[in-house]
Amino acid sequence: MTSAFSIFPSRRGVVATLGLAALGVLSLFVGVSPLPPGRLLRDPQALQLLVVSRLPRTLAALLAGAGLAIAGLIMQTLARNRFVEPATAGTAQSAELGILLVTLLWPAAALPLKTLIAAGTALFLATAHRLPPTQPFLVPLFGIVYGGVIGAAATFAAWQAGLLQFLSIWTSGDFSGVLRGRYELLWLAAAMVAVAWVAADRLTIMALGRDAAIGLGIDPARMMQLGLVIVSVVSALTVVVVGMIPFVGLVVPNLAARLIGDNMRATLGWVAFGGATLVLGCDIAGRLIRFPYEIPVGTVMGVVGGILFLWLLLRRS
Amino acid sequence: MIRIENVSLRIRATPILRDINLTIPKGGVVALIGPNGAGKSSLLSLIARLRPLQQGTIHIDGLPVDRTPGPELARVVAILRQDSTVASRLKVRELVGFGRFPHGRGRLTAADLEIVDQALARFDLTDLADRFLETLSGGQRQRALVAMAFAQDTDYLLLDEPLNNLDMHHARELMRSLRAIADTRARTMVIVLHDVNQASAYADRIVAMQNGRIIADAAPLDLLTPDTLETVFGFRMRVEIIAGKPFVLHHL
Numbered sequence: 001m002t003s004a005f006s007i008f009p010s011r012r013g014v015v016a017t018l019g020l021a022a023l024g025v026l027s028l029f030v031g032v033s034p035l036p037p038g039r040l041l042r043d044p045q046a047l048q049l050l051v052v053s054r055l056p057r058t059l060a061a062l063l064a065g066a067g068l069a070i071a072g073l074i075m076q077t078l079a080r081n082r083f084v085e086p087a088t089a090g091t092a093q094s095a096e097l098g099i100l101l102v103t104l105l106w107p108a109a110a111l112p113l114k115t116l117i118a119a120g121t122a123l124f125l126a127t128a129h130r131l132p133p134t135q136p137f138l139v140p141l142f143g144i145v146y147g148g149v150i151g152a153a154a155t156f157a158a159w160q161a162g163l164l165q166f167l168s169i170w171t172s173g174d175f176s177g178v179l180r181g182r183y184e185l186l187w188l189a190a191a192m193v194a195v196a197w198v199a200a201d202r203l204t205i206m207a208l209g210r211d212a213a214i215g216l217g218i219d220p221a222r223m224m225q226l227g228l229v230i231v232s233v234v235s236a237l238t239v240v241v242v243g244m245i246p247f248v249g250l251v252v253p254n255l256a257a258r259l260i261g262d263n264m265r266a267t268l269g270w271v272a273f274g275g276a277t278l279v280l281g282c283d284i285a286g287r288l289i290r291f292p293y294e295i296p297v298g299t300v301m302g303v304v305g306g307i308l309f310l311w312l313l314l315r316r317s
Numbered sequence: 318m319i320r321i322e323n324v325s326l327r328i329r330a331t332p333i334l335r336d337i338n339l340t341i342p343k344g345g346v347v348a349l350i351g352p353n354g355a356g357k358s359s360l361l362s363l364i365a366r367l368r369p370l371q372q373g374t375i376h377i378d379g380l381p382v383d384r385t386p387g388p389e390l391a392r393v394v395a396i397l398r399q400d401s402t403v404a405s406r407l408k409v410r411e412l413v414g415f416g417r418f419p420h421g422r423g424r425l426t427a428a429d430l431e432i433v434d435q436a437l438a439r440f441d442l443t444d445l446a447d448r449f450l451e452t453l454s455g456g457q458r459q460r461a462l463v464a465m466a467f468a469q470d471t472d473y474l475l476l477d478e479p480l481n482n483l484d485m486h487h488a489r490e491l492m493r494s495l496r497a498i499a500d501t502r503a504r505t506m507v508i509v510l511h512d513v514n515q516a517s518a519y520a521d522r523i524v525a526m527q528n529g530r531i532i533a534d535a536a537p538l539d540l541l542t543p544d545t546l547e548t549v550f551g552f553r554m555r556v557e558i559i560a561g562k563p564f565v566l567h568h569l
Contacts, residue, residue, distance in 0.1 A: 080404055201423035205415055207405045211367050211398050216469070217391030217419045261449060262405035265423075 016270075020062075020277050027058040027284050032292045052180045060183040061175055061283045061297070062276040064242055067189030067234040069275025070196050070268070072249020073256070077207045077264065078227045082257070083140040085249030086235035089124045090147035095239035096171050097154040104161055173238075173245035173298030175283050185237050192230045193272050199226055200264040207262060245298050247305020248275050254312050278304070318342050319364060319473065319505070324373030326359055326529075333359045335529040337373070343472065346499050346506045348516035351526035352550055357509045358399055360526070361475050364507070365396035377473060391419035395469035397462055399477040399509070403450050409461045410446040413437060416468030436468040439494055441487070455482035463491065467498070474498075476508045480515065492519045513565045517541055525549045538563055 028050060029035050035054065039046040072085035124146055158167045196203070205213050206223050213220045238245065252274040256267040279297065282304055286295040319341040326334040334356045341347055349357045362368045364375055366382045375382045377394055395416070403412065413436050417429040425433070437443050440460045450458055459482045466474060476495075480488045496519050498504050510516045516523050517537040525533040525540060526549075533545050541563040547553045555566040 201415070201418060204405070204407075205418060208403055208415070211362075211396070214367055214387065215365060215391065215396045215398075215466075216415065217386075217388035219387055257406050261411070262407055263411045 013269075016273055016277070020273065020280070023277060023280050023284065024058055024062070027061070027280055028054045030284055030287050032287075032294075053178075056180045056183050057175050057178045057283075058280065060178045060186055060242060061280040063183075063186040063189050064173075064238045064245060065248055065275040065277070065279030066193055066272040067186070067275070068238055068245060068248040068279070069252040069271045070193050071231045071234040072275075073253035073264070073268070073271050074196060074203060074227045075231050075249065076253055077203050077262075078224060079139050080207055080209070081139040082254055083137070083250070084143055085247070085253075086231065087244055087246040087249065088140055088147070089143040090150050091124075091235045091239070091244075093147045093151035093154055095236065095244065096167050097150055097157070099240070100154055100157055100161075100163060100167060103163070103166070104157070171239065171244050172296055173243035173301065174294075174296035175242055176294050176296070178242065183241055186241055189234045189237055192234050193268075195226070196230055196264075197268055199223070200268050203227065204262065204264045243296075243298060245279060245301050247301055247309060248279055251305050251308045251312065252278060255308075258312070318376075318378060319507070320374075320376045321360075321364070322374050324360075324363060324370070324375060326356075326363065326368070326371055332529055334363075337529075337531060339524065339531060339534070341505060341507060343378075343505050344499065344503045345521040346496060346508065346519055348520035348523045349507065349509045349526060350511075350513055350516055350523055350549070354528075355526040356529045357526055358477050361396065361477050361507065361509060362398075365394060365475050366390065367396070367398075388419055388422075391469070391471075393471055394473040394475065395466040395471040396475040397466045397477060397479060399481065403458070403462075406449050406451060408447055408449055409442055409453070409464075410437065412450060412461055413442070413464045413468050416465040416470075419469060432470060433468055436464040439467065440464040441490065456484060456487055459483060460487065460491070472503075473505045473507070476506065478509050478511060480510065480512065488515070495519070513541060513546070513567070517563050517565070541565055 029037060031054060033049060035046055035049055040050065068086060075084050075086065075089065076082055124143060127142070127146075154167065155164070158164045202213075202218055202223055205216055205218055206220065206227075210220050213223070253267075253271050256271045256274065260267045260270060279301070282300040283297045285304075286297050286300040289295055289300075319339075321337055321339040324334055324337040325332070337356075337360060349360070351357050359368070363370060364377070364382065366387075370383045377390070380390060380393065382390060382394075410433065413433050414425055414429070416436070417425060417432065421429055434443075437446050440463055442457070442460060442464055445453060445457060445461075450461060453461065459479070463476070463479055466476070474495075479491060479495075483491060492515055495506050495508070499506050508516075508520070510520075513523075520537060523533075523535065523537055523540045524531055525545065532548060533540050538558075538561075541556055543553055543556055546556070546565060546567075550567075555569060557564050557566060
């Protein structure tokens with residue numbers, strides 16, 4: 001809780017904004033079809049490309065990145081553990097299972113399957129909160145085991161139905177399929193970031209523990225539900241629209257905690273910003289590394305995020 | 318006034334509190350003493366609604382603790398738990414600021430910031446205000462938590478072993494501060510203490526618990542006698558009266 005309510009009180013904020021803006025512009029003009037900025041004015045087809053493909057893709061990367069980073073921040077706050085994020089808590093596997101079941105049972109249904117995914121994450125957080133905070137490795141361990149169990153169920157079901165390839169297409173994060181009309185659900189992730197902003201003080205207090213929260217007049221069960229809704233909606237939407245992107249929710253909140261601390265009112269803006277920058281940057285890199293072919297953002301992020309995470313771990317000691 | 322009537326508590330089959338009746342009038346310092354496992358912390362948790370009431374009733378200023386909305390009660394009573402480990406990377410000033418949460422729901426006004434500054438100054442934390450909690454020693458962190466409870470600015474303050482980790486100087490300073498707050502602002506403190514001599518020096522009244530029951534409840538001079546102490550703690554110790562206050566020589 002700070003007296004200053006501006007999101008970016010410093011010069012660092014201006015630099016970060018400019019950097020993200022530059023990345024955003026770069027993202028509009030990088031891709032398989034050449035799109036020199038000068039052609040936009042003369043060529044209606046170029047404008048079409050920009051509006052239908054490049055702009056939605058850029059926005060999707062920004063929204064997914066910000067949303068996932070915030071989801072990770074909230075999971076870490078509520079589980080009181082720095083090593084959890086949507087990708088390490090069975091969310092991806094719950095999503096696989098959810099999507100698979102919907103495909104098998106109601107092939108016509110498009111997106112309501114997100115409820116199933118939400119249920120999977122909710123169960124994790126509700127259980128993780130009961131684990132003692134004095135045992136920091138229990139929570140991620142539980143997440144991995146939990147994810148493994150659900151993943152096994154999903155794989156078995158997919159194998160029985162001959163849909164194994166289908167599974168991997170859905171779950172690996174990739175922005176190349178994002179077009180206008182197919183990413184707009186992600187704006188809900190932005191709405192969730194706004195909700196988190198409103199509840200930031202309460203969420204920070206939740207990290208002080210149940211007793212402290214009650215002592216300050218907060219209902220821990222209700223805050224837990226709110227956090228679950230935010231985490232579930234964000235992770236479900238990103239998996240459904242672009243697939244799973246690992247490490248964003250892990251690395252970005254940890255970096256913010258290292259640099260600024262755990263007061264969510266102060267870090268939330270930075271976390272959302274950092275997530276958006278990281279995902280967009282990785283997507284652009286994925287487009288450029290093997291030009292004109294693309295490397296999915298999930299793969300790039302796996303490498304970049306893994307290196308960042310190792311760096312964080314090694315600096316800790 | 319805190320009114321506790323017929324309160325019992327069991328955890329699974331084990332009785333923790335047995336039929337507690339206790340009235341604590343407004344203003345003053347009450348010390349809760351007793352051996353480990355006597356039920357002191359559990360009683361404090363029940364008063365602060367950290368645990369659901371199983372049997373009996375507890376009212377603070379007429380508000381039933383189990384039915385009053387949380388935010389309302391948070392402006393009447395504050396609690397410091399015995400083992401509050403803060404895992405968050407927060408600065409001391411931020412932590413103390415959260416004590417103001419029940420009043421502004423997160424918005425710190427100029428008056429709130431003033432109270433936070435006062436709390437920092439009172440508990441000797443001004444120089445540490447912008448340090449992260451994890452960089453502090455155990456005693457400094459303990460003082461930050463007390464300052465947070467103080468900043469909550471409630472009429473009733475429940476403290477579970479606030480002297481944990483404090484050196485002699487800061488233990489004395491803390492007890493003197495609490496005494497001063499109780500006297501000048503007519504606040505009510507209920508403090509769990511292990512050091513009976515601190516209780517003797519600073520409390521108006523001592524409540525002794527053993528095995529889930531209150532077995533003695535009187536002013537320090539009347540309660541700290543060799544006989545009562547033997548009943549509570551199970552061994553005989555010498556008590557000397559120095560400067561009008563009883564001192565328990567339990568080390569001899």
